[in-house]
Amino acid sequence: KQEVTQIPAALSVPEGENLVLNCSFTDSAIYNLQWFRQDPGKGLTSLLLIQSSQREQTSGRLNASLDKSSGRSTLYIAASQPGDSATYLCAVRASGTYKYIFGTGTRLKVLA
Protein backbone atom coordinates (compact mmCIF):
# COMPACT_ATOMS: atom_id res chain seq x y z
CA LYS A 1 0.00 0.00 0.00
CA GLN A 2 1.44 3.36 -1.05
CA GLU A 3 2.35 5.67 1.83
CA VAL A 4 3.48 9.26 1.33
CA THR A 5 5.44 11.10 4.01
CA GLN A 6 6.54 14.71 4.11
CA ILE A 7 9.19 16.23 6.30
CA PRO A 8 9.46 18.58 7.97
CA ALA A 9 5.86 18.96 9.14
CA ALA A 10 6.41 22.66 9.71
CA LEU A 11 9.09 25.14 8.76
CA SER A 12 9.65 28.77 9.59
CA VAL A 13 12.29 30.74 7.69
CA PRO A 14 13.28 34.39 7.20
CA GLU A 15 12.44 36.01 3.90
CA GLY A 16 15.02 35.44 1.17
CA GLU A 17 16.13 31.99 2.24
CA ASN A 18 16.32 29.09 -0.16
CA LEU A 19 14.57 26.02 1.22
CA VAL A 20 13.91 22.38 0.47
CA LEU A 21 10.78 20.40 1.24
CA ASN A 22 10.93 16.62 1.19
CA CYS A 23 8.46 13.98 0.10
CA SER A 24 9.01 10.23 0.27
CA PHE A 25 6.86 7.38 -0.99
CA THR A 26 7.04 3.68 -0.31
CA ASP A 27 6.15 2.21 -3.72
CA SER A 28 8.32 3.35 -6.62
CA ALA A 29 5.82 2.17 -9.25
CA ILE A 30 4.35 5.61 -9.76
CA TYR A 31 2.82 7.26 -12.80
CA ASN A 32 3.51 10.81 -11.73
CA LEU A 33 3.93 13.09 -8.71
CA GLN A 34 2.41 16.50 -8.13
CA TRP A 35 3.28 19.25 -5.71
CA PHE A 36 0.39 21.40 -4.49
CA ARG A 37 0.01 24.50 -2.40
CA GLN A 38 -2.89 24.86 0.04
CA ASP A 39 -3.76 28.15 1.67
CA PRO A 40 -5.75 28.02 4.95
CA GLY A 41 -9.37 27.07 4.34
CA LYS A 42 -8.86 26.99 0.60
CA GLY A 43 -8.52 24.49 -2.20
CA LEU A 44 -5.32 23.09 -3.63
CA THR A 45 -3.30 24.72 -6.38
CA SER A 46 -1.05 22.52 -8.48
CA LEU A 47 2.49 23.85 -8.61
CA LEU A 48 4.43 21.23 -10.54
CA LEU A 49 3.77 17.82 -12.05
CA ILE A 50 6.60 15.38 -12.69
CA GLN A 51 6.01 12.34 -14.86
CA SER A 52 7.69 9.12 -13.77
CA SER A 53 10.15 9.37 -16.69
CA GLN A 54 11.27 12.88 -15.69
CA ARG A 55 13.83 13.86 -13.10
CA GLU A 56 12.85 17.48 -12.50
CA GLN A 57 10.48 20.28 -13.36
CA THR A 58 10.89 24.01 -12.90
CA SER A 59 8.45 26.88 -12.66
CA GLY A 60 9.78 30.29 -11.71
CA ARG A 61 11.39 30.06 -8.26
CA LEU A 62 10.21 26.47 -7.81
CA ASN A 63 12.11 23.35 -8.78
CA ALA A 64 10.90 19.84 -8.09
CA SER A 65 13.05 16.75 -8.47
CA LEU A 66 12.08 13.10 -8.56
CA ASP A 67 14.19 10.07 -7.72
CA LYS A 68 11.78 7.23 -8.34
CA SER A 69 14.15 4.43 -7.38
CA SER A 70 14.74 5.84 -3.92
CA GLY A 71 11.12 6.96 -3.51
CA ARG A 72 11.90 10.64 -3.02
CA SER A 73 10.94 14.03 -4.35
CA THR A 74 12.09 17.44 -3.24
CA LEU A 75 10.59 20.86 -3.79
CA TYR A 76 13.16 23.63 -3.84
CA ILE A 77 11.93 27.19 -3.30
CA ALA A 78 14.44 29.90 -4.13
CA ALA A 79 14.49 33.32 -2.47
CA SER A 80 11.43 32.67 -0.33
CA GLN A 81 8.85 35.44 0.16
CA PRO A 82 6.11 35.96 2.78
CA GLY A 83 3.57 35.18 0.04
CA ASP A 84 5.01 31.66 -0.14
CA SER A 85 3.57 30.95 3.32
CA ALA A 86 1.16 28.02 2.90
CA THR A 87 0.97 24.27 3.30
CA TYR A 88 2.78 22.33 0.58
CA LEU A 89 1.47 18.89 -0.30
CA CYS A 90 2.92 16.21 -2.49
CA ALA A 91 0.69 13.60 -4.09
CA VAL A 92 1.58 10.43 -5.92
CA ARG A 93 -0.41 8.63 -8.58
CA ALA A 94 0.48 4.95 -8.71
CA SER A 95 0.81 3.16 -12.03
CA GLY A 96 -2.45 1.55 -13.09
CA THR A 97 -4.67 3.75 -10.93
CA TYR A 98 -6.40 7.08 -11.22
CA LYS A 99 -6.15 8.07 -7.58
CA TYR A 100 -3.64 10.33 -5.92
CA ILE A 101 -2.23 9.54 -2.49
CA PHE A 102 -1.38 12.67 -0.54
CA GLY A 103 1.23 13.35 2.08
CA THR A 104 0.41 15.18 5.30
CA GLY A 105 2.06 18.35 4.06
CA THR A 106 4.68 20.83 5.20
CA ARG A 107 3.35 24.03 6.74
CA LEU A 108 5.69 26.81 5.64
CA LYS A 109 5.90 30.25 7.20
CA VAL A 110 8.18 32.85 5.63
CA LEU A 111 8.86 35.74 7.97
CA ALA A 112 9.21 39.29 6.63
Add this chain to the structure above:
Amino acid sequence: EPEVTQTPSHQVTQMGQEVILRCVPISNHLYFYWYRQILGQKVEFLVSFYNNEISEKSEIFDDQFSVERPDGSNFTLKIRSTKLEDSAMYFCASTMMGGREETQYFGPGTRLLVL
Protein backbone atom coordinates in the same frame (compact mmCIF):
# COMPACT_ATOMS: atom_id res chain seq x y z
CA GLU B 1 -8.48 31.49 -16.35
CA PRO B 2 -11.01 28.64 -16.14
CA GLU B 3 -11.62 27.26 -12.69
CA VAL B 4 -13.49 24.54 -10.85
CA THR B 5 -16.39 25.85 -8.79
CA GLN B 6 -18.20 24.20 -5.89
CA THR B 7 -21.46 24.91 -4.10
CA PRO B 8 -22.31 25.38 -1.35
CA SER B 9 -19.17 26.66 0.34
CA HIS B 10 -20.52 25.55 3.73
CA GLN B 11 -23.23 23.07 4.66
CA VAL B 12 -24.53 22.14 8.09
CA THR B 13 -26.79 19.11 8.34
CA GLN B 14 -28.25 16.75 10.88
CA MET B 15 -26.98 13.20 11.19
CA GLY B 16 -28.98 10.88 8.97
CA GLN B 17 -29.88 13.55 6.43
CA GLU B 18 -28.97 13.41 2.77
CA VAL B 19 -26.63 16.01 1.31
CA ILE B 20 -25.67 16.78 -2.27
CA LEU B 21 -22.45 18.61 -2.96
CA ARG B 22 -22.14 20.23 -6.35
CA CYS B 23 -19.18 20.93 -8.59
CA VAL B 24 -18.77 22.48 -12.02
CA PRO B 25 -15.50 21.15 -13.50
CA ILE B 26 -13.52 22.96 -16.17
CA SER B 27 -15.50 22.59 -19.38
CA ASN B 28 -13.08 20.62 -21.58
CA HIS B 29 -11.87 18.31 -18.83
CA LEU B 30 -12.61 14.63 -19.01
CA TYR B 31 -11.77 13.16 -15.61
CA PHE B 32 -13.42 14.20 -12.37
CA TYR B 33 -12.61 13.48 -8.77
CA TRP B 34 -13.89 13.91 -5.25
CA TYR B 35 -11.51 14.11 -2.31
CA ARG B 36 -12.11 14.88 1.33
CA GLN B 37 -9.98 16.35 4.07
CA ILE B 38 -10.94 15.87 7.69
CA LEU B 39 -9.69 18.76 9.78
CA GLY B 40 -5.97 18.40 10.44
CA GLN B 41 -5.64 15.25 8.36
CA LYS B 42 -4.48 14.24 4.89
CA VAL B 43 -6.40 14.86 1.71
CA GLU B 44 -8.03 11.50 0.89
CA PHE B 45 -9.17 10.22 -2.46
CA LEU B 46 -12.84 9.22 -2.65
CA VAL B 47 -13.70 8.53 -6.28
CA SER B 48 -12.72 9.19 -9.88
CA PHE B 49 -15.21 9.44 -12.75
CA TYR B 50 -14.73 9.21 -16.49
CA ASN B 51 -17.05 8.72 -19.42
CA ASN B 52 -20.11 8.76 -17.16
CA GLU B 53 -18.96 6.01 -14.88
CA ILE B 54 -16.83 5.49 -11.80
CA SER B 55 -13.29 4.55 -12.82
CA GLU B 56 -11.97 3.99 -9.31
CA LYS B 57 -13.14 4.40 -5.73
CA SER B 58 -11.59 4.14 -2.29
CA GLU B 59 -12.67 2.07 0.70
CA ILE B 60 -14.24 5.23 2.12
CA PHE B 61 -16.64 5.45 -0.83
CA ASP B 62 -19.21 2.95 0.41
CA ASP B 63 -22.89 2.52 -0.44
CA GLN B 64 -23.74 5.77 1.33
CA PHE B 65 -21.93 7.72 -1.38
CA SER B 66 -22.82 8.21 -5.01
CA VAL B 67 -21.69 10.47 -7.83
CA GLU B 68 -23.45 11.72 -10.89
CA ARG B 69 -22.89 13.98 -13.86
CA PRO B 70 -26.53 14.79 -14.53
CA ASP B 71 -26.29 17.36 -17.30
CA GLY B 72 -22.82 17.41 -18.84
CA SER B 73 -21.60 20.29 -16.72
CA ASN B 74 -22.37 19.56 -13.07
CA PHE B 75 -20.69 16.78 -11.10
CA THR B 76 -22.34 15.88 -7.81
CA LEU B 77 -21.47 13.89 -4.72
CA LYS B 78 -24.40 12.59 -2.71
CA ILE B 79 -24.17 11.26 0.82
CA ARG B 80 -27.39 9.38 1.53
CA SER B 81 -27.43 9.29 5.33
CA THR B 82 -24.76 11.46 6.85
CA LYS B 83 -22.75 10.42 9.89
CA LEU B 84 -20.79 12.57 12.31
CA GLU B 85 -17.55 11.29 10.80
CA ASP B 86 -18.53 12.63 7.38
CA SER B 87 -17.73 16.12 8.66
CA ALA B 88 -14.88 17.30 6.45
CA MET B 89 -13.90 19.57 3.61
CA TYR B 90 -14.90 18.01 0.29
CA PHE B 91 -12.93 18.96 -2.79
CA CYS B 92 -13.83 18.38 -6.39
CA ALA B 93 -11.06 18.22 -8.99
CA SER B 94 -10.88 17.83 -12.73
CA THR B 95 -8.20 17.12 -15.28
CA MET B 96 -7.79 16.64 -19.01
CA MET B 97 -5.63 13.57 -18.38
CA GLY B 98 -2.74 12.67 -20.58
CA GLY B 99 0.84 13.91 -20.32
CA ARG B 100 1.27 17.61 -19.70
CA GLU B 101 -2.45 18.15 -19.30
CA GLU B 102 -2.73 15.88 -16.31
CA THR B 103 -2.52 18.71 -13.80
CA GLN B 104 -5.39 18.40 -11.35
CA TYR B 105 -7.43 21.55 -10.87
CA PHE B 106 -9.17 21.71 -7.51
CA GLY B 107 -12.25 23.62 -6.50
CA PRO B 108 -12.35 25.74 -3.32
CA GLY B 109 -14.16 23.01 -1.39
CA THR B 110 -17.38 22.55 0.53
CA ARG B 111 -17.09 22.43 4.30
CA LEU B 112 -19.61 19.90 5.58
CA LEU B 113 -20.54 19.79 9.25
CA VAL B 114 -22.74 16.96 10.47
CA LEU B 115 -24.38 17.52 13.85
